[in-house]
Amino acid sequence: MSEHVIELEKLSKVYRDKRLKPVQGLQELSLQVRAGEAFGFAGPNGAGKSTTIKILTGILRPTSGHARIHGLDTTDHRARRKLGYVPENPYLYDYLTPLEMLRMGARMRGMKGRGVTSHCMGWLERFGLGAVAKKRIRTLSKGMTQRVALGHAMVGNPELLILDEPLSGLDPIWRQEVVETLIAYRNQGGTLFFSSHVLTDVEQLGDRFGIIHRGRLRTIGSPTELRGGSNEQMMIVSLGTFPVPGALSRASGGWETQVKADALWNKLHELEQAQHRILEIRPVGLRLEQAFMRFIQDEDLKDISLQKAAAEQPR
Numbered sequence: 001m002s003e004h005v006i007e008l009e010k011l012s013k014v015y016r017d018k019r020l021k022p023v024q025g026l027q028e029l030s031l032q033v034r035a036g037e038a039f040g041f042a043g044p045n046g047a048g049k050s051t052t053i054k055i056l057t058g059i060l061r062p063t064s065g066h067a068r069i070h071g072l073d074t075t076d077h078r079a080r081r082k083l084g085y086v087p088e089n090p091y092l093y094d095y096l097t098p099l100e101m102l103r104m105g106a107r108m109r110g111m112k113g114r115g116v117t118s119h120c121m122g123w124l125e126r127f128g129l130g131a132v133a134k135k136r137i138r139t140l141s142k143g144m145t146q147r148v149a150l151g152h153a154m155v156g157n158p159e160l161l162i163l164d165e166p167l168s169g170l171d172p173i174w175r176q177e178v179v180e181t182l183i184a185y186r187n188q189g190g191t192l193f194f195s196s197h198v199l200t201d202v203e204q205l206g207d208r209f210g211i212i213h214r215g216r217l218r219t220i221g222s223p224t225e226l227r228g229g230s231n232e233q234m235m236i237v238s239l240g241t242f243p244v245p246g247a248l249s250r251a252s253g254g255w256e257t258q259v260k261a262d263a264l265w266n267k268l269h270e271l272e273q274a275q276h277r278i279l280e281i282r283p284v285g286l287r288l289e290q291a292f293m294r295f296i297q298d299e300d301l302k303d304i305s306l307q308k309a310a311a312e313q314p315r
């Protein structure tokens, strides 16, 4: 059995447009996701995120390369046995109620007996749907329908959750609630693979992010690595009578000391020796979203210069 829950190996997908001209959806994409990891797949519109997810969930076949879940090719239905999946625009049987939908999900996962209804109600209440559990899905708002789809994916206790833009359609309060539910799922040992083109909400959720652009994987790293690794700067705010080297006094009182992340502990020790009281420690500078935008722009420039170089080649 493979130690990786997800393995993508040189995965490529070529679509055909209306005139049957090839459209490259994915190009030789390779990555692995370990058990218990939360992996975020980030990229702008049309980057290839949904294509990857559709191949992983067996909806599409790759043109070449392999996608495996627990070592099984995703064209094999057994690969999806312990999988929970929410597509970007979930289609639910809208004449059913949320409770019926979740009971169906639980039964599909082999759950039986009296406990099933209360298990399903537990998930509906967790997603704020207790009061509408017996209303038809067609009468619910978009955000509520999205939460029913999440409940449907969670109710079967999946070992792997694949979510395409899980927070789209949710208001800020529910975005935070869903992020917390997903963090709890990961902390209990679940593996998570999710896509997003907006990183602000999911920054706290991913252990690693892969950045995809125009069908090619451009980089993979932890949020800290993508923000600039050990060059990340930290700000320490402290109160004390005597300054320490590098500390600037603040108009509102106390001191601000900016250090590289890898020098943080030494500086804290220095401040402690100088009898400072630490009020706050926070990262300074780039958020993941900004790092991502800068990365995509740099890659665009690289793509443009490669295209120019190719065009200038003598034929």
Ligand SMILES: Nc1ncnc2c1ncn2[C@@H]1O[C@H](COP(=O)(O)OP(=O)(O)OP(=O)(O)O)[C@@H](O)[C@H]1O
Residues within 6 Å of the ligand: 015, 016, 017, 023, 024, 025, 043, 044, 045, 046, 047, 048, 049, 050, 051, 052, 088, 197
């Ligand atoms: N059925 C299809 N036929 C032709 N081209 C397609 C098809 N599906 C996707 N594509 C193309 O493949 C590329 C990748 O699309 P994909 O939907 O995977 O991107 P995405 O990253 O999920 O984008 P979004 O964030 O907008 O959902 C795009 O150029 C898209 O136009």
